[in-house]
Amino acid sequence: MSIGAYNNDEPAQATQPRVFSLRVSYTTELAAQLDTALQFVVRKIGFKPSGPFTYSIPSEDNLILDDTNGNRLIINCQKLESNDKIKNIIFYTDDCLRDYHKYILLGVEFTSRPEYNGSGLQVNFLDHAGNCCTLLEERIYTET
Amino acid sequence: MKFLRVLKNENQISGETVQQAYYPEHVSNFSIKTVFSGNRTFNIGKRQLSLYPDTFVAINKGTTYWSKVDSSVPVNTLSISFSPSFLSDFQRLQKNNHRYLLDEPFQSGEHPDFSFMETIYPFSGDMKYNILHLKEHLEEGIPNDMLINEYLHHCLINYYKVYNKEVVDKSENLNFLNSTTKVEILKRLTLAKEFIISHYNKDIELEDIAQHACLSVNHLLRTFKQAYGQSPHQYLIRVRVDRSKYLLKNTKYTINEIVEIIGFECPSSFIRLFKGLNKVTPGKYRTGN
The missing domain is CATH 1.10.10.60 (Homeodomain-like)
Structure with missing residues (x-):
């Protein structure tokens, strides 16, 4: 399953350059069971389908999900034959502690406590398939 | 908007927007106070600290102080008071590893007193981000103590970072062998810095700053540059x-x-x-x- 995460406020084609380079707009999540992966995204981390939705979607179709923070997730499914290892998936938030707390109540399993780095505040969790995910609140430290 | 939130663990957060207000002399727990617009003046003993939106003040448990707001623009204030048990738990969590905390889950005896340098600190970076998020939630009236305590825990993490940068690192910059001398010089330089911040828009002379800090002009110039890397004028x-x-x-x-x-x-x-x-x-x- 391929996931492209876009912010609604930004044009899809011409994104503004950012101070920090950690922002990615496209990443790959590997899932053995597509329906289980979608259940995790929808039921655990709260993304809502923008149209008619079932937990099994045919490959080659795009699926659009929105979260409560205004982030949009475009899911493009492709069947892979290889057994590649887990990638790191970054979910962007405008308030890491709020979403950390929300996800804990939804039963998400975190592998660390929220911690600070040069990009902002982040916390790591595992999804249903054991993929490593990061919830990241980017912060700009150059303002007065 | 005015709010007061008292948590079950006795942490307390209050905020309001006022143009004129007088807060009579009182004693509180360790607290962090800031303003988001205008300015508020705190009087701690003979010291007068003016708080602006790019600064916050930390006040120790047991300190007597009074404050006032007298402004031509609305002043949006926020005050966070930490209960001694919360502060003590935070300290234990920072100092000890998980194994120790599992073996000794509860603090025994009285809560130790923690004393920080009571002064004005820069309100920026992670400290500002977290307090702004907390303020937003409190104004929306979120009911969850657990989430508020998470923000307060991070307020302390960020305060420690600011304290290390503004106090510990600056004292290390001073060229004195005796640690007691370093601490005393830094305390007096802090008075000088507070005086500059609180009277920044007035026509202040170097002699005024030196007198307020109880240092000679030459001593002030030399040590201020050592600690902060710039002269009082800069x-x-x-x-x-x-x-x-x-x-x-x-x-x-x-x-x-x-x-x-x-x-x-x-x-x-x-x-x-x-x-x-x-x-x-x-x-x-x-x-x-």
């Missing part, structure tokens, strides 16, 4: 320019009015200084171009 200019940046971004005052507010005499010298420090003119800084 520090004063920096405070004025930083305050002008806030006013440029958050008010509709003209540049000439801002120049007057921050205590500069000549707009052209202000513009030259501003450009020298920020590589952009005040007008362009305001519009973001």
Whole structure:
């Protein structure tokens, strides 16, 4: 399953350059069971389908999900034959502690406590398939 | 908007927007206070600290103080008071590893007293982000104590970082072998810094700063430069320019009015200084171009 995460406020084609380079707009999540992966995204981390939705979607179709923070997730499914290892998936938030707390109540399993780095505040969790995910609140430290 | 939130663990957060207010003398737990607009004056003993939106003040448990707001613009204030048990738990969590905390889950005996340097600190970076998030949730009236305590825990993490940067690191910069001398000099330099921040828009002389800090002028000049890497005059200019940046971004005052507010005499010298420090003119800084 391929996931492209876009912010609604930004044009899809011409994104503004950012101070920090950690922002990615496209990443790959590997899932053995597509329906289980979608259940995790929808039921655990709260993304809502923008149209008619079932937990099994045919490959080659795009699926659009929105979260409560205004982030949009475009899911493009492709069947892979290889057994590649887990990638790191970054979910962007405008308030890491709020979403950390929300996800804990939804039963998400975190592998660390929220911690600070040069990009902002982040916390790591595992999804249903054991993929490593990061919830990241980017912060700009150059303002007065 | 006015709110007061008292948590089950006795942490307490209050906020309000006022133009004139008097908060009579009282004693509180360890607390962090800030303003998001205008300014508020705190009187701790003979010291007077003026708080602006780019600063916060930390007050120790047991300190007696009073404060007032007397402003031409609405002053949005926020005060966070930490219960001794919360502070004590936080300290234990920072100091000890998980195994120890599992073996000794509860603090035995009285909560130890923690004493920090009571002064004005810069309100920026993670400290500001977290407090702004917390304020937003409190104004929305979120019911969850657990989430508020998470923000308060991070307030303390960030306060420790600021404290290390502003107090511990600065004292290490001082060229004195005796640690007691270092601490005493830093305390007096802190008085000098507070005086500059609180009177930044007035015509202050080096002698005034030295007298307030109980240091001779030469001693002040030498040690201030050691600790903060700049002279008191350069520090004063920096405070004025930083305050002008806030006013440029958050008010509709003209540049000439801002120049007057921050205590500069000549707009052209202000513009030259501003450009020298920020590589952009005040007008362009305001519009973001």
